[in-house]
Amino acid sequence: MAQFPGGVFDDGLPDGRAAASLVPGPEAVEARLDSGAVFVIGYDSLRMEFGGATGRMLFLRGAEPRLTLFSEAPGLLEAIAAAGGPASAGAVAGARAGQAQTRKTHLRNWGIALAVLVALWFTVPPIFRVMVDGAVQQLPLSVDVKLGELASSEMAGLGPAITDEAVAGFATEIVERLRPGLPPEIQALDLKVTVIESTQVNAFALPGGRMAVLSGLLKKADGVDMVAGVMAHELMHVRHRHGMRHIVRAAGVITALTVLAGDATGLLGIAAEGAALAALTSYSREMEAEADLDGVRLAAAAGFDPAGMPAFFRKLSEIAPDSQAPEALSWMSSHPRHDERIAALEAAIPGLVRAESTPMKHTLEAARAALKGD
Amino acid sequence: MKTELLCQPASTVARLTLAVGESVTCEVGAMIAMSDGLTVNTTSRSRGGGGFMQGVRRVFSGESFFLNHFHADRDGAHLIIGPSMLGDIVHHRMSGGTVVVQGSSWLASGPGIEIDTTFQGLGKALLSGESVFWVKCTGQGDLLLNSFGAIYAMDVDGEYVVDTGHIVAFEDTLSFAMTKASESLIGSLLGGEGFVCRFKGRGRLWCQSHNPPAFGAELGPKLLPR
Numbered sequence: 143m144a145q146f147p148g149g150v151f152d153d154g155l156p157d158g159r160a161a162a163s164l165v166p167g168p169e170a171v172e173a174r175l176d177s178g179a180v181f182v183i184g185y186d187s188l189r190m191e192f193g194g195a196t197g198r199m200l201f202l203r204g205a206e207p208r209l210t211l212f213s214e215a216p217g218l219l220e221a222i223a224a225a226g227g228p229a230s231a232g233a234v235a236g237a238r239a240g241q242a243q244t245r246k247t248h249l250r251n252w253g254i255a256l257a258v259l260v261a262l263w264f265t266v267p268p269i270f271r272v273m274v275d276g277a278v279q280q281l282p283l284s285v286d287v288k289l290g291e292l293a294s295s296e297m298a299g300l301g302p303a304i305t306d307e308a309v310a311g312f313a314t315e316i317v318e319r320l321r322p323g324l325p326p327e328i329q330a331l332d333l334k335v336t337v338i339e340s341t342q343v344n345a346f347a348l349p350g351g352r353m354a355v356l357s358g359l360l361k362k363a364d365g366v367d368m369v370a371g372v373m374a375h376e377l378m379h380v381r382h383r384h385g386m387r388h389i390v391r392a393a394g395v396i397t398a399l400t401v402l403a404g405d406a407t408g409l410l411g412i413a414a415e416g417a418a419l420a421a422l423t424s425y426s427r428e429m430e431a432e433a434d435l436d437g438v439r440l441a442a443a444a445g446f447d448p449a450g451m452p453a454f455f456r457k458l459s460e461i462a463p464d465s466q467a468p469e470a471l472s473w474m475s476s477h478p479r480h481d482e483r484i485a486a487l488e489a490a491i492p493g494l495v496r497a498e499s500t501p502m503k504h505t506l507e508a509a510r511a512a513l514k515g516d
Numbered sequence: 517m518k519t520e521l522l523c524q525p526a527s528t529v530a531r532l533t534l535a536v537g538e539s540v541t542c543e544v545g546a547m548i549a550m551s552d553g554l555t556v557n558t559t560s561r562s563r564g565g566g567g568f569m570q571g572v573r574r575v576f577s578g579e580s581f582f583l584n585h586f587h588a589d590r591d592g593a594h595l596i597i598g599p600s601m602l603g604d605i606v607h608h609r610m611s612g613g614t615v616v617v618q619g620s621s622w623l624a625s626g627p628g629i630e631i632d633t634t635f636q637g638l639g640k641a642l643l644s645g646e647s648v649f650w651v652k653c654t655g656q657g658d659l660l661l662n663s664f665g666a667i668y669a670m671d672v673d674g675e676y677v678v679d680t681g682h683i684v685a686f687e688d689t690l691s692f693a694m695t696k697a698s699e700s701l702i703g704s705l706l707g708g709e710g711f712v713c714r715f716k717g718r719g720r721l722w723c724q725s726h727n728p729p730a731f732g733a734e735l736g737p738k739l740l741p742r
């Protein structure tokens with residue numbers, strides 16, 4: 143006869159409970175203790191239900207109210223059904239009905255939880271965004287500058303700065319032409335641009351207004367309008383304080399998850415760290431769209447051809463597939479989803495008024511000639 | 517193995533005296549002092565198989581990846597163990613069955629007890645602030661649990677409610693669910709109880725007098741920055 147490891151609760155036992163082997167027979171289930179004692183529950187009075195910490199433990203009760211047998215061993219219910227036949231059929235059906243009911247409640251609870259989660263998903267982010275923007279507005283621009291200084295050491299690690307007037311003057315002249323289109327408090331910042339010698343096609347702006355253009359970008363660009371487009375985009379990250387918003391947002395996410403997860407142990411702790419990391423790696427889609435559209439407007443207002451920015455995106459996506467060194471196109475990796483962005487930009491360009499342009503004192507051609515290699 | 521609890525109750529340590537050939541498994545870092553005649557080895561597995569994955573799951577429950585096994589080479593070798601937090605220790609002799617232990621409350625157990633982890637549900641973890649994984653001790657022998665603050669055992673028969681964060685361990689014949697403390701959600705939040713754990717069934721339950729996350733939240737702001 144099959145035996146199932148389990149236990150017995152009975153007030154007559156020294157501890158009130160003892161380990162036992164459950165043996166389903168033709169008329170009753172027996173619980174055999176190591177001490178030799180045997181407890182019996184007949185099928186005529188048997189009631190069974192699932193419970194315990196896992197919900198998979200079977201509890202057996204009979205006419206004697208203080209006696210309970212239990213086991214979590216799989217197959218016990220089936221063995222009782224097989225051993226007892228019609229005698230145990232009622233009790234077996236009762237246990238199965240209870241199990242089905244529990245499953246239903248479980249499913250309903252998960253359904254409710256899921257509905258709440260979906261509702262939060264749609265309501266929390268907009269509220270959160272408003273709160274982040276409010277918090278960033280409370281912080282003075284000097285905080286952005288401090289933050290930019292902290293990050294500037296990383297900028298120095300990219301490569302040597304190019305001081306040649308033909309190169310540095312070219313980048314500075316573009317910034318000076320873009321500057322009048324910015325609000326006064328941003329114009330007051332130290333909008334300094336450095337050209338760094340590197341094969342990478344990249345440009346970025348730190349919070350507070352310091353900018354870097356990697357010389358690979360000057361080599362790949364087809365005209366001054368392309369360079370101006372990228373720099374106008376980067377200036378708009380500074381103007382909208384995307385770096386600050388990004389950090390405040392990430393801090394908010396970590397705080398919220400910590401509150402939810404208590405001391406942030408276990409899976410939630412890991413999820414919180416992951417979310418924080420993801421939040422810090424790149425700007426959000428909305429931030430990039432904002433920098434694109436306001437950037438192209440800024441470029442046009444400064445007399446540059448606004449088509450330069452989408453043209454540059456297109457050029458990057460064309461050279462990307464057969465590029466031998468994908469890291470050379472790092473601006474692309476931090477600014478993905480080209481097709482959507484090009485489409486959005488080209489839709490906006492016809493509505494823009496391009497200011498009258500005067501010829502640049504420094505030209506892209508001269509800057510390129512001054513660059514080593516190529 | 518002879519177990520004596522010393523210095524009870526605020527900063528309890530346990531003195532375990534082993535006969536030759538006996539062994540005990542402890543939480544890494546629990547050993548405070550030991551006599552000669554003990555060999556220590558550190559593994560990721562408790563008893564039998566498991567090994568690496570058992571260790572990984574233990575990390576999720578708030579315990580260490582590794583376990584220390586102390587083995588006596590002579591009669592009367594002893595070691596003193598204690599938890600990292602201030603609090604009490606309880607000694608329970610298991611005679612079969614399973615005790616489910618909250619994250620960091622498992623301190624030591626005899627060789628007849630297998631230590632694994634059990635999933636307690638994401639929903640419960642979210643509402644209670646407890647870990648998703650709990651330590652599951654199954655078998656026969658000595659089990660030592662530690663608490664934050666004092667510890668008390670309760671034989672539940674029917675229903676019993678414990679505030680979140682105060683559970684140390686419970687026998688797996690008990691089921692537990694998270695419920696609101698009062699009828700309305702707002703009422704339970706205002707009452708400061710929020711969600712509570714409702715135990716059902718028959719079995720032993722161990723509770724601790726202090727709740728570590730709440731204690732940390734209370735104390736943290738009062739600490740001077742250095």
Ligand SMILES: [Zn+2]
Binds near residue numbers: 375379425430477
């Ligand atoms: Zn950007």
